[in-house]
Amino acid sequence: MKTSGGSDAMKRRAGESAAEAVTDGDVVGLGTGSTAAHAIRRLGDRIDSGLDVRGVATSFASRELATDCGIPLLDLDEAVGPDAPGIDVAIDGADQVAVGGEESEGTGSEGTGSEGTGSEGTGSDEPAAGVGPLIKGGGAAHAREKLVDAAADRFLVVADPSKEVPVLDRSVPVEVLPAGRSAVAEAVRAAGGEPTLRRAERKDGPVVTDNGNLVLDCAFGEIGDPAALARTLSATPGVVEHGIFVGLADEVHVGTESGVRVAK
Ligand code: 5RP
Numbered sequence: 001m002k003t004s005g006g007s008d009a010m011k012r013r014a015g016e017s018a019a020e021a022v023t024d025g026d027v028v029g030l031g032t033g034s035t036a037a038h039a040i041r042r043l044g045d046r047i048d049s050g051l052d053v054r055g056v057a058t059s060f061a062s063r064e065l066a067t068d069c070g071i072p073l074l075d076l077d078e079a080v081g082p083d084a085p086g087i088d089v090a091i092d093g094a095d096q097v098a099v100g101g102e103e104s105e106g107t108g109s110e111g112t113g114s115e116g117t118g119s120e121g122t123g124s125d126e127p128a129a130g131v132g133p134l135i136k137g138g139g140a141a142h143a144r145e146k147l148v149d150a151a152a153d154r155f156l157v158v159a160d161p162s163k164e165v166p167v168l169d170r171s172v173p174v175e176v177l178p179a180g181r182s183a184v185a186e187a188v189r190a191a192g193g194e195p196t197l198r199r200a201e202r203k204d205g206p207v208v209t210d211n212g213n214l215v216l217d218c219a220f221g222e223i224g225d226p227a228a229l230a231r232t233l234s235a236t237p238g239v240v241e242h243g244i245f246v247g248l249a250d251e252v253h254v255g256t257e258s259g260v261r262v263a264k
Helices: 008-020 034-048 060-068 142-151 178-190 226-234
Strands: 027-030 054-057 087-092 096-099 119-122 131-135 152-159 172-176 194-197 214-219 239-242 251-255 260-263
Touching: 008 034, 008 087, 008 152, 008 251, 008 260, 027 034, 027 060, 027 142, 034 060, 034 087, 034 152, 054 060, 087 142, 131 226, 142 152, 142 172, 142 239, 172 178, 172 226, 178 194, 178 214, 226 239
Parallel strands: 027 054, 027 087, 087 152, 152 251
Antiparallel strands: 096 131, 119 260, 172 214, 172 239, 194 214, 251 260
């Protein structure tokens, strides 16, 4: 699995810390990426020790790993809806996490707001107060990740310190219908961004998502108002989903050199 950012030991601490927050009977959203993979493996270990949980995968990769780890799976449609159990907690990685600031307010903010700020944990290096908006989609899984993370009662982000920033400034992954690629690229330029079609690393062609779509990585520089940009992208025809997650995260578990820091 592709990894980015900080060391694998820090990612493992973060993932395992969040997996410890899962309780018996929970339905768990299983995120995508190298940090979330540590949480999935830890949940598998806990199932071996008697924990009773079921997972909802956010990607083909997380489904495969969960199956290998012995985690029983539900489809999202089986987990959410009338007479469905719901998703108690989702654990997912991020490419950037805005910390220490206020969530950008404004109408149309996605999902439910995180409540309160503060940090706790073990082995704190530099404490971060609060968890703000995220950029996700480094693994091109952000459409299903947003569905699952938004549906969960609690969304725990797992990250290493390289992901924490005061202001989001990483390119925003935008999943687009193949036929809408050029039209969406134009709309992104009109919104002040520079779109680049994501290409597969070892193949001569574009990345194709689990949903059969393409990804434009859109550079906007510093994103002063993530909620406003999220609304603009969501309103663009041809956009299936973008990687700005506003008001969804409840906690971030940051693995450090010496422990885990939890910001709420
Ligand atoms: C996939 C994601 C990942 O969660 C994000 O890219 C972080 O990955 P990693 O934990 O490997 O750094 O959003 O779409």
